[in-house]
Amino acid sequence: MELQPRRALPPAGADPRRPRNLGADSGTGVAFTRDPGTGQQGIYGDYLQNAQGEDVVAGIRNTVPLQDLERIDPASYRQLLGIMETLENHYRDLCDIEFTIERGKLWMLQTRVGKRTAAAAFRIATQFVDQGLISMDEAVTRVTGDQLAQLMFPRFDLSGNPKKITTGVSASPGAAVGQAVFDSARAVEQASAGEDVVLVRRETNPDDLHGMIAARGILTSRGGKTSHAAVVARGMGKTCVCGADELDVNLPARQFTAPGGVTIREGDVISIDGSSGTVYAGEVPVMASPVVEYFEGNLGAGSGELVAAVARIMEHADATRRLGVYANADTGDDCARARRFGAGGVGLVRTEHMFLGERRQLVERLILAEDEEGRQSALDALEPLQRGDFVDILKAMDGLPVTIRLIDPPLHEFLPDLTDISVKVALAGDSASEKDRKLLGAVRRLHEQNPMLGLRGVRLGLVIPGLFAMQVRAIAQAAAELKKAGGDPRPEIMIPLTASVQEMEISREEVVKVLAEVEAETGVSVHTLIGTMIEVPRAAMIAGDIARSAEFFSFGTNDLTQMAWGFSRDDVEGAFFSRYIELGIFGVSPFETIDTEGVGRMVRIASEEGRAARPDLELGVCGEHGGDPESVHFFHEVGLNYVSCSPFRVPVARLEAGRAALLETAGGSDTR
């Protein structure tokens, strides 16, 4: 963690009470009541003999550790320790103190609650609980989801003393190792060849997007937290250090130099720490986070003070929160991890991947089928495969709700890209294969100008006979099989992209029919809720009507954000978001934190009107906002039943949901 530079003190002499530098029995120092780096109790700080207050802060002269004061001026030292204890008991928190000694007399200049690292925050909070100074409620409000997230990233193992080159701005957390490359084309080329690369640029622009996608991490010498590199990397969840202005990046020479004569050439390995901003030469080994190991069940709650502190705080947050926390998970393995991370259910199973891999051929058969029979035979071949997928998922989540979204993307996503196949067929000329020609025909026919706004979601279900039915049958049979075997499967079926009452009614009718058929065939009845995503703006406007045939709503805030703002994330994040942040149009990307005024207003309208129409309507959110701290507070306030996010974000959401409940009780409006 970087401790922020303190506010400069007024010049000496401006305040008559301020002492002057008066010789060896005088001096000035800073003290922390606990270690702001680790949270360890003890004596931490610096002392500078023969100096004025600001000299310590300015770092102009070399200080000695505060412990040395015991030798230099034992009386003042003992007095200082007493005052530090008094201050800590008064503020009930880590204090950061400035003091001075004037000819043996100790003066306190200033104190404040001190900044601290994420690890220190958790440890200190529980220490204060143990000292009886604060309650567990208060301890939970003293840490944040962002801090927890920081503790969950893998870290570099610095025990081998790696060579630090420089430090830049910590723009997007994580630890990335790879060969330095100096342009996007090279990044893509090397990454396709299986190499890990770190893209190094003076600054990035929209042309660098492909390279950023290909790289493990991004390092720039210019720009701050709102630079293009920082904004785009955060959006991608990719490690980034930016604004490392000590580096001299020489693109034509494909190298950069750092202070101390270090030169890194293209192909040399570097390691960048997006959490601290540090850049190292060579490969630094990466260690798993002990907090993640604890959530994974590989470490017990007693494994060190940090893990113990996190465990206690999480337990209390869980006991306090009103919001449920579910996970978005698409496979049995994902579900099992989500459960280990504390998910109370699965809020979103995407079923797209169940049409991919070797099954793509079946999808091609489905699309190219020339008659009813051909189409149905492709669907029949898909059904048992998907049934197996659902068995894995429902088994992993036995006893917990699993919200399964029927197929959402347009079918052409399962076919080759239009430009690729066009070029292939054109180059092959007369020798192009019959299959490629047919495929090109289908791709052309299904091509859409704006696939996000095309034939997808519920529209597919209503236009392609048997598609939704196949999926529902696979789910119902999986559930029946598990229930017969003594399990407690709890599937919920979710219709995507609903915009009108009739779409929901017609789909619901089909689902009910298939469920009844499977119940008749298997003799097993599985209670299955039927609901919908609310992800197009119109659905929010007519949610009261939709609620009459939906037992739950899940807000798809990714698509809702895209359609409410009228921009597609893929297209715009790299194209103009950093410019927009620069201009103050966004404080933060609306894909990171929910835009409460626009998108949030729609969520609020739909929640209120949906619940008015159906009081027991279950309300959740399954967009990525479900794992964003600030957004979690908003969803708590709106009164949703749960948020659902990626398994890795589940602990963050659990903590923030607890904090939201506590801050609400405390009447606080501060979301951090």
Added chain:
Amino acid sequence: MELQPRRALPPAGADPRRPRNLGADSGTGVAFTRDPGTGQQGIYGDYLQNAQGEDVVAGIRNTVPLQDLERIDPASYRQLLGIMETLENHYRDLCDIEFTIERGKLWMLQTRVGKRTAAAAFRIATQFVDQGLISMDEAVTRVTGDQLAQLMFPRFDLSGNPKKITTGVSASPGAAVGQAVFDSARAVEQASAGEDVVLVRRETNPDDLHGMIAARGILTSRGGKTSHAAVVARGMGKTCVCGADELDVNLPARQFTAPGGVTIREGDVISIDGSSGTVYAGEVPVMASPVVEYFEGNLGAGSGELVAAVARIMEHADATRRLGVYANADTGDDCARARRFGAGGVGLVRTEHMFLGERRQLVERLILAEDEEGRQSALDALEPLQRGDFVDILKAMDGLPVTIRLIDPPLHEFLPDLTDISVKVALAGDSASEKDRKLLGAVRRLHEQNPMLGLRGVRLGLVIPGLFAMQVRAIAQAAAELKKAGGDPRPEIMIPLTASVQEMEISREEVVKVLAEVEAETGVSVHTLIGTMIEVPRAAMIAGDIARSAEFFSFGTNDLTQMAWGFSRDDVEGAFFSRYIELGIFGVSPFETIDTEGVGRMVRIASEEGRAARPDLELGVCGEHGGDPESVHFFHEVGLNYVSCSPFRVPVARLEAGRAALLETAGGSDTR
């Protein structure tokens, strides 16, 4: 016009008063108090001797003209005329009467207000005014915008007695003439060769889309008004006759046969009338509509009873309406026509075309520019060209408001298509030109997954320095030039795609700055409003805030519909709209008539909250809904200041705006 089959009468004998067929001094007939086809006053109807009531309706036996009754049974005839006058005076409208004569005694069976053609509706309404039976107010409510629109289509000149083949469903109005073609590929091929074609299919499906676009008209043998052909043709504004089920369409033989041994082979010319559903063999000459000729000023208001009736009703509608009616017009010529058609201003000048044609090279230079200077020089070259365009437009609309939308579409729309240029460069291999390679690079860089949701509108303006400024400067200089010459230019500058307050504030600031610069340079001050489109859902949600820096809102209901529903018109209309109409999900396409529940609710919220923030906020709509009768009533009710539509729809909107005001006063909720 087709008169709808009447409700069948109950079987004879079920009602004791119903007479039986009793010989030559008995009979049954139908009578109209005026000609329902033309509105002409006189004796219209049919009489059938020796028959029961339903025999006339069923059309089983041949009837005689009602005038013949004067000869057959003069007493009953005179009595009938008297009763007809009584009925017409009572109902104050055209009556449609069923009667029977039982051994010389006249019985009235039933009467109702009769259906009529569009031309009859206008004539009859003014006739009744002249007879003192109804007021002009009532006359206006008795005709509809749809009827007026019908009168404005060109018609076939039937004086040459063309050969009628059959009649189908009148699915989309207009008169189309062309060679019959039997598949889409052929339609595209022939159309590219400059031939007019009519696409003939049993029924259409999404694969026929390209052929439908290429054809002048569409003829199918199956399906009704909600079939794929009908829905898509109406969406395209293309003439269509569907469900002509007497035709036997033989696709493999590339021909169809009709009753009476007619065979039409591919390449034979046919003529289809989408307003009546009639299909003719050969080329039928097309006549301009006299109503359009009147609006164009080529015919005076005294040119025949129909034109006179239309003129009187339009004049009264104009005197009554509260809604202004503006036009969407992009050139001086369009503006002049809009003005002739009664537009009170221009609600939307699209400026995209000002970057096309020969200017495309300048746009390429702008996009490929490698530095600030190159970009600015391309903009500087565009400016005087656009200034000329604006002079034409503002001159044509002198004294009336002209709302100019700054450039909206993404820049890649001005470059070649990605697939085309990729194939071209791939095929050229090493001999591909440097320019094509550069272009391919730019096209790839600017390529968007979802261009509708990409870098366009205000985003372009904020990201590309100087682009909006160039347009504003061109507008301001055009206005200054005209004002200096004694004109009264009234430009209004409209920012497209605004979604946030800050976008509006920043753009406004730039516009204000450029206007002030031009004012300083020219010494001429032109009052220029600055406002925004409301076309993304978020803008509607925060309209109250946006109104603080916008002097007007214009609802872009096309984009608003696309984004609120989450579908792109180009992609979905052909793909699933007919299926949706079939399933009852839509009554009518939401691109034809505004979806009041979803999109309309957003318009309402934005109007209310915008006006609350700025009471004199000018509100209009410039989506195609502005010319749709039902939508006009909605916009009237919401309290907009004006609707803006294509020049051709301006009279329709004027009439419906008058009707909306009158029906509101009358407390009626009927929109027709």
